[in-house]
Amino acid sequence: MKTAFITGITGQDGSFLAEFLLAKGYVVHGLIRRASTFNTGRIDRIYVDSHNREARLFLHYGDLTDGGGLRRLMDQIRPDEIYNLAAQSHVRVSFDEPEFTTDVVALGTLRVLEALRNAVEALGKPIRFYQAGSSEMFGAAPPPQNEHTPFYPRSPYAVSKVAAHWYAVNYREAYGLFIANGILFNHESERRGETFVTRKITRALTRIHMGRQNKLYLGNLDARRDWGYAGDYVRAMWQMLQQKQPDDYVVATGESRSVGEFLDCASALLGLDWKKVVEFDPRYLRPTEVDFLQGDASKARETLGWRPEVSFEELVRRMVEYDLELARQETLLVRAGHRPEATGASRE
Ligand code: NAP
Ligand code: GDP
Numbered sequence: 001m002k003t004a005f006i007t008g009i010t011g012q013d014g015s016f017l018a019e020f021l022l023a024k025g026y027v028v029h030g031l032i033r034r035a036s037t038f039n040t041g042r043i044d045r046i047y048v049d050s051h052n053r054e055a056r057l058f059l060h061y062g063d064l065t066d067g068g069g070l071r072r073l074m075d076q077i078r079p080d081e082i083y084n085l086a087a088q089s090h091v092r093v094s095f096d097e098p099e100f101t102t103d104v105v106a107l108g109t110l111r112v113l114e115a116l117r118n119a120v121e122a123l124g125k126p127i128r129f130y131q132a133g134s135s136e137m138f139g140a141a142p143p144p145q146n147e148h149t150p151f152y153p154r155s156p157y158a159v160s161k162v163a164a165h166w167y168a169v170n171y172r173e174a175y176g177l178f179i180a181n182g183i184l185f186n187h188e189s190e191r192r193g194e195t196f197v198t199r200k201i202t203r204a205l206t207r208i209h210m211g212r213q214n215k216l217y218l219g220n221l222d223a224r225r226d227w228g229y230a231g232d233y234v235r236a237m238w239q240m241l242q243q244k245q246p247d248d249y250v251v252a253t254g255e256s257r258s259v260g261e262f263l264d265c266a267s268a269l270l271g272l273d274w275k276k277v278v279e280f281d282p283r284y285l286r287p288t289e290v291d292f293l294q295g296d297a298s299k300a301r302e303t304l305g306w307r308p309e310v311s312f313e314e315l316v317r318r319m320v321e322y323d324l325e326l327a328r329q330e331t332l333l334v335r336a337g338h339r340p341e342a343t344g345a346s347r348e
Contacts (some may be wrong), residue, residue, distance in 0.1 A: 001025055001026065001027055002025075002026050002027070002080045002081065002167065003026065003027045003028075003029065003078065003079045003080050003081075004021050004027070004028050004029070004079055004080065004081045004082070005029045005030075005031070005060075005073070005074070005077050005081070005082045005083070005286075006018060006021075006028060006029070006030045006082075006083045006085060006298055007030075007031040007064060007082075007083070007084050007085055007086035007112060008031070008032075008083075008084070008085030008086035008087065008132070009028075009030025009043060009059070009085070010032055010039050010041075010042060011033065011042070011085060011089070011193075012028070012042065012170070012189060012191045012192050012193065012230050013085050013106055013132070013187075013230055013233065013234055014030065014042070014043070014083075014085050014086075015042035015043050015046075015191055015235075016189070016191070016230050016231050016234040016331055017067070017083060017085070017237060017336070018030060018046060018057060018192065018234075019046055019235040020231075020234050020235065020238060021238070022046060022056055022057060024238075026056070027056045027057075027058075027062060027258055028056060028057045028058070029057075029058045029059075029073075029077045029079065030043070030057070030058070030059050030060070030061075031062045031063075031070075031073070031086065032059050032060070032061060032062075033061070033063055034061050034063075036250035038326035040059070040298060041121065042191050044321055045187075047059075050090045050209060054202075058071055060076075060077075060110060064086050064087075064104045064106060064107075064108030064109075064111060064112065065103055065104060065107075065111075066111075067111040067114060067115065067324075070111055070112055070114075070115040071114070071115040071118055071119075073115075073238060074115045074116065074118065074119040075119060075122065075123070078119070078123055078125070078271065079119075079127055079199065080126075080127060080128065081128045081129075081130070081241050082112070082116060082127060082128070082129045082130065083132075083165075083237060084109060084112050084129065084130065084131050084132060084290065085132045086108065086253060087104060087105045087108075087132065087157075087161075087225070088101045088104045088105060088157070088187075089157070089193075090101060090157070090193070090196070090281075091136060091155045091157045091286060091290075092155075092284065092286050093136065093157075094155050094156040094157035094158075094308070095155060095156060095286065095291065096266060097235055098156035098299055099281035100152075101156045101157055101160055102156060102160045102163075104160075104186070105157060105160035105161060105163075105164060106159075106160035106161075106163035106164050106167070106213065108164075109131060109163075109164035109165075109167055109168065110167050112129075113129070113167055113171045113179075116129055116171070116177065116179075117171065117175055117177065118135050119175060119282070120175075120195075120236075121251065126178060126214055127177075127178070128178040128179075128180075128241040128246070129168070129177065129178065129179040129180070129241075130179075130180055130182060130237050130240060130241055131168040131179065131180070131181045131182070132163065132182060132184065133161055133164070133165050133168075133181045133182055133183040133184065133248075134157075134158065134161045134183065134184060134292045135183060135185040135186065135250075135252070136154070136157060136158035136182065137151045137153055137158055137162045137165060137224065137293060138152065138159050138183075138290075138293065139151070139152040139154035139155075139158050139290050140152040140154055140155045140290065140291070143256065143292050143293060143294035143295075144254070144294045144295065144296040145250065145293065145294070145295055145296065146295070146296040146297075146298065146299065146323065147183070147248055147249065147250055147299055148248050151165075154286075154288040154290050155286065155288065155290075155304075160292075161310065165181050165183075165248075168181050169181065170236060172212070172246055173267060174196070177246075177248070178241075178246045178249060179246050180240040180241060180243070180248065180249070181248040182236060182237055182240055183248065183250045183275075183295075184236070184251045184252075185225070185226040185227075185228065185250070185251065185252035185253070185293060185295040186198075186225045186226060186227050186228070186293070187227070187228045187229060187230045187232070187233040188228075188230060188315060189226055189230040189231065189315075189318070189319070190319050190323070191230065192230070192319070193276065194343060197218070197259055198227065198262060198300065198316075198319065199323075200216075200262055201218075201259075201262060201266055201317065201329060202266055202319040202320050202322075202323045203218065203323050203343055204216035204318070204343075205263075205266050205270055205272060205274065205277075205320070206270065206320060206323040206326070206327040207322040207323075207327045207343070208272065208277050209270045209272060209322075209324065210328065210330075210331050211269075211331075212228075212327055212330060212331060212334075212340070214277065215277055215278075215279050215282070216274075216277055216278050217278075217279050217281035217283075217284070218259070218278055218279075218280065218281065218284055219280070219281065219282065219284030219285045219286075220259065220284075220285055220286075221258065221259045221260040221263070221278075221309075222246070222258055222259070222260065223258065223259055223291055223292075224256045224257065224291065224292045224293065224294070225256065225257065225259075225279060225293050226252045226253055226254070226255060226256045226293050226294050226295045227253070227257060227262070227312060227315065228251075228253045228308050228310070228315070228337040229308065229309070229314075229315045229318075231310065232308045232309050232310055233251055235306065236247055236249065236251045236300060236304060236306045238305065239300075239304040239305070241307055243303070243304070247303070249297075249299055249303070250293070250295050250296060250299065250300060251297055251298050251300050251301045251302065251306065252294070252295020252296070252297045253295070253297075253308050253312070254293035254294065254295060254296065254297060255294070255296070255312060256292065256293065257312060260268045262316065263278065265312070265313060265316045266316050266319070266320050269316065269317060269320045270320065270324075274280075278283045309335065313327070
């Protein structure tokens with residue numbers, strides 16, 4: 001039975017990856033941050049009380065800003081595989097919190113790599129490491145982007161991911177460690193954070209459909225992204241760690257759509273005319289934008305045998321259906337006299 005350690009297990013990808021690894025028979029350990037409210041909503045469905053002998057998912061408090069804690073955890077968990085997914089992952093927020101973003105995304109990765117290096121030395125066992133890189137690292141480089149495309153990051157988040165990528169390459173070369181960088185293009189799901197544009201759109205349009213809100217405020221509708229389904233992308237992470245040699249891979253669908261096209265697709269499912277409800281708010285523009293991302297995942301296809309299974313239309317349909325059900329539940333609660341909760345996007 002293999003043991004995996006996931007940082008960022010409470011996030012969108014962490015929750016899909018934990019499910020995927022548990023289904024493969026792994027023991028899974030996850031890093032969670034202490035918060036004054038529970039932040040484990042995405043993994044509650046798979047959590048079994050650790051007193052139960054059947055439990056194979058264990059959670060540990062820690063933070064990517066706390067290197068000592070990470071080293072201690074590594075000695076305790078003795079993982080076979082580490083998936084470093086933790087990040088301040090929101091591009092626009094990274095302009096508001098550049099130092100914090102750098103501390104978590106760039107230095108945080110370095111701290112996990114140092115903990116890995118120490119553990120491999122101290123425990124004398126091989127440990128495989130996955131680093132969650134991003135298509136944002138390509139930024140202004142023209143599409144299609146693949147492993148040979150030079151990075152041109154356009155935000156503090158993207159610059160930090162580039163630093164993390166090169167730390168990972170350097171640790172692989174300097175210490176002979178098994179480290180793979182995934183360069184994943186945008187991937188979404190019904191578990192996507194509510195301030196990312198896809199989920200913001202499906203949350204808002206379904207609420208508008210149910211009469212729970214009137215307007216949706218957005219920024220640049222012309223930006224193009226290569227949007228895939230998160231469940232497909234965590235499979236690629238695992239596949240990268242099952243290879244003979246560590247390497248770096250672009251993971252993408254190869255198709256690109258604009259934010260406007262996402263709106264077309266989601267509103268068609270609801271019979272809405274989004275042009276009547278969407279308003280422009282410059283608050284959602286970025287000081288430097290990434291205009292056009294479209295990945296070329298030939299290497300992942302040929303070497304890993306990876307292919308996306310969920311199409312763009314199916315992705316949007318899943319998100320709309322899920323959020324429609326949420327909007328229906330909200331409507332019932334309000335009718336029963338409960339005060340409605342603010343949506344994530346309204347807090348952005
Ligand atoms: P996400 O939903 O925002 O999850 C981020 C995770 O990191 C959460 O578990 C979060 O914990 C944790 N985290 C944040 N700051 C931390 C800190 N200081 N110490 C420890 N944990 C911390 O992101 P995601 O969409 O799952 O993405 C996973 C990874 O892939 C991220 O590194 C992201 O940058 C990268 N990525 C994502 C995409 C995409 O399209 N989704 C594309 C390319 C790369 P809380 O729950 O407590 O906030
Ligand atoms: P990103 O690709 O990691 O930045 O993912 P996002 O989902 O945050 O943004 C995708 C694209 O949607 C970017 O080009 C944004 O500028 C654009 N966008 C337009 N309006 C909004 C908005 O209201 N919120 C967010 N998050 N993005 C928006």
